Amino acid sequence: MARETGTKRIEASERTLEILGFLAGRERTTATEVAERLGIAKSTTHYHLKTLEDAEFVVRERDGYRVSLNLLTMGHDVVSQMSTYQAGKAKVDELARETGELCILMVEEHGYGYYIYDNRGEDAVNFDTAGNRKRLHDNALGKAFLSQVSSERVDEIVERHGLPATTPRTITDREKLDAELETARTEGVAFDYEEQLNGLCCVAAPIRDTQSDDVSVRGAISVAVPASRAQDDYFTEELPRAVSDAANIIELERQDY
Amino acid sequence: MARETGTKRIEASERTLEILGFLAGRERTTATEVAERLGIAKSTTHYHLKTLEDAEFVVRERDGYRVSLNLLTMGHDVVSQMSTYQAGKAKVDELARETGELCILMVEEHGYGYYIYDNRGEDAVNFDTAGNRKRLHDNALGKAFLSQVSSERVDEIVERHGLPATTPRTITDREKLDAELETARTEGVAFDYEEQLNGLCCVAAPIRDTQSDDVSVRGAISVAVPASRAQDDYFTEELPRAVSDAANIIELERQDY
DNA sequence: CCGGGTGTTCGACAGGATTGAACGGACCAC
DNA sequence: GTGGTCCGTTCAATCCTGTCGAACACCCGG
Structure with a gap:
């Protein structure tokens, strides 16, 4: 653009x-x-x-x-004014407390995913997250976002940033990506099995903009867990439900800001 | 400058x-x-x-x-490269866990204090901190820093940014500030009794640069607690000891980066 | 269909951004 | 101490470009 x-x-x-x-x-x-x-x-x-x-x-x-460091502060100020942040912060905190895992709030800009807020629960894995910028194709947050935009938009983004791999499991193939986006669309959540970082798996749900006529997305919310815990109902049922509940509530509250 | x-x-x-x-x-x-x-x-x-x-x-x-949001990421990248951050992050996490309170890492630039990292313990108060920029005269972090610089440097900073009040208890008087800096120098820690924000009190210790000949400061580390807990030995003995221990360890580790 | 608010383009002129070369200073090796 | 190397700094000349106001195009609400 x-x-x-x-x-x-x-x-x-x-x-x-x-x-x-x-x-x-x-x-x-x-x-x-x-x-x-x-x-x-x-x-x-x-x-x-x-x-x-x-x-x-x-x-x-x-x-x-x-x-x-001025840039950090300027960036921080922008984030504070974003409705997705204002509505999502408390929900991320809550989700982190409930699950005990690392929870992240993402927003898209220029075809990248910006991690604007995070919170670590008791048992959470530990990296830098907030402030980071990531590609959209190699993680759950990004795929949750992409699942809600037009395929032209996906084309645009893929063309601009490519599909580079960061682990052996990263999706580098456009058709495979489309297939995953399709299932994400029907299930309402996206998954990531060590596609961005070895040992890390995520579940994410898109945060849509419910007030505009045509539904559009702004960001996504996720839970990140160590691969060892990414199995059974916990990962395929329990976390997805928690994450998409959180996303829905944020969508509603966002309108007040 | x-x-x-x-x-x-x-x-x-x-x-x-x-x-x-x-x-x-x-x-x-x-x-x-x-x-x-x-x-x-x-x-x-x-x-x-x-x-x-x-x-x-x-x-x-x-x-x-x-x-x-690029600015956020750029700022975040700068922070990741700072030796004070690299050496201090883990210590802040530890301090937050031990005390259960909000712990903050600050670095000075352009006469401002930049909060570059924080972590909340169990019982911690809750605000935005990381990414914020504050004046140096109205909080423990800033005063801990100022206690370690030459009085010409303090002059310079005060002249540039003034001593504006944000609460009734903010120090707005240069002599009062000097007196506090003096006691901070001898005690090794600085205090803040609701001087920046009503209801919030802090203890902070400077993080000095021990490798250069003339000792210089880069930042400070603090614990912030609700005013209700800012009393007795807990606030005047226990926390100060914990904070300055942490600061000392960071000073030593910083040299490795 | 019009009006007020945007963002956008145009051409002309003055003034400034650019450059390489030359200077000054700090630091290190010897 | 001294020579060399690397850095930042300054200078004056050249050409180009940033600036401006006015005019145009657009979008939305009435």
Whole structure:
């Protein structure tokens, strides 16, 4: 959706943002390295970095530049204003308490899934989650989301981001993906058996937008469990029911925000 | 530290970043409103927004523009690379488990305190914390930090951000602040009695950088408790000991990263 | 069908972004 | 101590581009 049309862009700003994005993916980096990697004159790079530093988007330390924590705060503020977050936070907490597992709230943007909130129950597995960005095809949250959008939209996303594998079980095949989305659509929940991360399995339910005429999705909610617990009724019945209950309640409450 | 020297900045980029910062503080905003508020021509604003949108720093929705969740992820990535985070995360988890309270890890930047990680124990109070940015004078974390920097540095920060009050008990007086910092320096921990938020009290210890010659600080760690529990030995002895133990261990481990 | 609010395009001009080369400073090896 | 290397910084000239207001196109509600 985003990219090219024929209209004008501000090239200087594009460069500044390119530098910012470049820094974001790295540890501390020197100005000269930025210049070399991006193919910009060293002096030019310097002015861009000064501008970024002035505006407090970038911090300079002994051994190089890095992105400022300001971005974290700005991102956090955006999340706080999202209705899916406002309606979903309490439900995630509750679900984590009840199941004792790790529960996650996701929202889609630019064809990615952003994990905007999580809570760990007693027995929960332990990783970074909140703040992360993931592809949509290799995890339950993403598949729950995709199960609710038009197939053109899926095309668009797959075309943009591909279907890269992160484990041997990741779905890398468009037809296989479609089949799973179909069953997810009928069952109301999506599963993930170590497709994103070895040892981790998930169940997720989409959070739809019930107020607009054509039903649309914004995100999804999930429970993540260690593979050892991903079996029997617990994983195929109990958790799916809990997750989709939670999703339904969020859908209703979301309208109040 | 940051702002003015005589050197050149890239004005177009300054504008782009100004717009981005402006959007960050608001809900969805229309392009024309941005133009009016910032005093930029509507057409110019449009090009800037297109540029930001292209680079996926901003998202356009029906009723206006908003900042992209990309910023959240970028911020999150920065945090993951910080040695204070890497060394402190596990300790915060442990402290939360032991005390049952809310524990927070803070890092300083640009004269602000950024809450980069938290964990809630069983009985913990419940707010947004991680991702937030706070002033340094009105809470235990900030005061623990300030207690370890030169008084010139404190001057600088106070001058830049002032001493605004958020509750009746906030310290708004420079001498009172200095006195508290002095006792924090000797005791090794700082306290906060409902100075930032009514009903909330904290104990915090600074996390120093022990490897450089001149000892410097990077952040602080704290326990936050409801005012009702902020009394007796629990608050004046037990928690301070637990918090400064944790801080010391982090200081040692930080060197490995 | 019109009106008010958007976002969008246009062309012209002035002013700024870009560049390479040259300078200054910190640090390390020897 | 000294030479070398790497970094950031500055400069002045060139060309290009960001800026602007006005005019256009769009969408929605009345």
